[in-house]
Amino acid sequence: MSEHEKFDEFEDSRDLLDNPAQLRQRLLDKGYLFFRGFMDQQTMLDLRREILERAVKYGYAKPGDDLMEGLFAGGEYPTGLKFATSPLFKEIFHSERFNALPQNESLIQLFTQLLEGEIVNHRRRLCRITFPQSFTETTPAHQDYHYIQGTQETFTVWMSCGDCPPELGGLAVLEGSHKAGKIEHVQINRLVGIPDDKLNIPGTRWRSTHFKTGDVLLFHSLTVHKALDNRTTDHLRISMDFRYQRKNDAIDPASMENHWSTLEALAEQK
Numbered sequence: 253m254s255e256h257e258k259f260d261e262f263e264d265s266r267d268l269l270d271n272p273a274q275l276r277q278r279l280l281d282k283g284y285l286f287f288r289g290f291m292d293q294q295t296m297l298d299l300r301r302e303i304l305e306r307a308v309k310y311g312y313a314k315p316g317d318d319l320m321e322g323l324f325a326g327g328e329y330p331t332g333l334k335f336a337t338s339p340l341f342k343e344i345f346h347s348e349r350f351n352a353l354p355q356n357e358s359l360i361q362l363f364t365q366l367l368e369g370e371i372v373n374h375r376r377r378l379c380r381i382t383f384p385q386s387f388t389e390t391t392p393a394h395q396d397y398h399y400i401q402g403t404q405e406t407f408t409v410w411m412s413c414g415d416c417p418p419e420l421g422g423l424a425v426l427e428g429s430h431k432a433g434k435i436e437h438v439q440i441n442r443l444v445g446i447p448d449d450k451l452n453i454p455g456t457r458w459r460s461t462h463f464k465t466g467d468v469l470l471f472h473s474l475t476v477h478k479a480l481d482n483r484t485t486d487h488l489r490i491s492m493d494f495r496y497q498r499k500n501d502a503i504d505p506a507s508m509e510n511h512w513s514t515l516e517a518l519a520e521q522k
Contacts, residue, residue: 259424259460262286262469272365279366283430283475286461290358290468291411297465299349300413303490307381310340313488322414322488324384331389332442335381344379345510351377354494359409359468363496367405374495374507376400379413382421382482382489390479392445393426396495397473398437403501406473413490416463420489421480423469424460429453429476446476 265285268274279285297320304322307313314323330338344350354373363371382389396408416422432453437444453476460480461467471477482489497503 259458260427262425262459262461264288266290269362272368276366276368279470279472282427284425284427284459284469284471286470287468289464289466291356291466293466295353295356296411296413299353300465300490302347302349303344303379303381303413304488306340306343307488310338312340312381312383320414322490324486324488329383331386340381341379345377350379350492353492354409354496359494359496363407366407367496367498370499371496372499372503372508374400374406374497374503375510376507377492377494379490379492382479382491384482384484384486384488387481388441390421390481392440392443393448393451393476393478394437394445395429395435395474395476397434398444400473400495400504400507402503402507403497404473405501406495406497407470408473408493408495410469410471410477410491410493412463412465412467413492415465416489416491418460418462418480419483420487421482422460422463422489423491424458424478424480425469425471426451426453426456426476427459428456430472430474431455433474435476445478451476 263286265275265278266287266289268278275285301320304313304319308315308319311325311327312329313319314325329335335341354377360371397404400406410423412422435446435450437446440447495507
């Protein structure tokens with residue numbers, strides 16, 4: 253049985269977009285919301301093309317007619333913080349198209365309705381490029397609150413920049429896990445996360461899907477989630493996540509800084 257087959261499908265909440273009260277209740281109950289085809293596909297594909305063109309420039313993606321396939325160029329690549337602070341990511345984090353995406357009118361309207369008031373979009377924005385067979389780089393189960401602090405009523409949006417079938421990885425969410433409160437995080441290899449023996453939470457279940465271009469997944473800062481392995485041999489996975497909260501709630505100052513600056517500071521401490 254493949255890893256993906258262990259997961260139930262996400263429940264699509266697209267039919268509730270005109271009913272914010274029911275959306276809020278579902279989010280409260282499940283700790284996540286999933287919307288199939290929420291974003292404009294061309295907007296996502298334009299960003300994908302830009303990122304892949306930059307990846308070609310630095311030798312990570314193959315150029316040519318198959319550019320949008322996201323084919324890995326082969327060879328060695330930096331890992332961990334070295335890759336996250338690479339010139340490629342610096343260009344992405346300063347890209348006008350990348351920084352415009354979390355300000356998308358549809359996303360802003362969705363969170364304004366969900367949170368019933370004025371919202372703030374964190375500047376701690378992430379783009380991730382996951383290489384084939386890079387299993388040691390796969391982010392383990394964790395809660396975003398462990399990293400972002402501030403108010404627990406912060407919500408993450410995760411999107412695949414292009415189709416993301418099960419073998420390419422994607423994201424899995426432990427439905428209902430936000431009700432367990434903060435869970436202790438520990439060192440897992442060189443990463444930080446929640447060990448398996450802490451994830452046997454009554455009333456929870458893992459969910460994932462075959463992500464399509466334009467799909468949006470959002471979840472509470474205490475909802476346990478994890479990345480899935482890129483099991484392909486030749487494809488790059490491109491994803492991104494953005495965070496939103498109410499304007500007047502507590503916020504960690506780092507969340508209002510360009511994420512590139514935060515990563516550079518971490519690298520200098522190593």
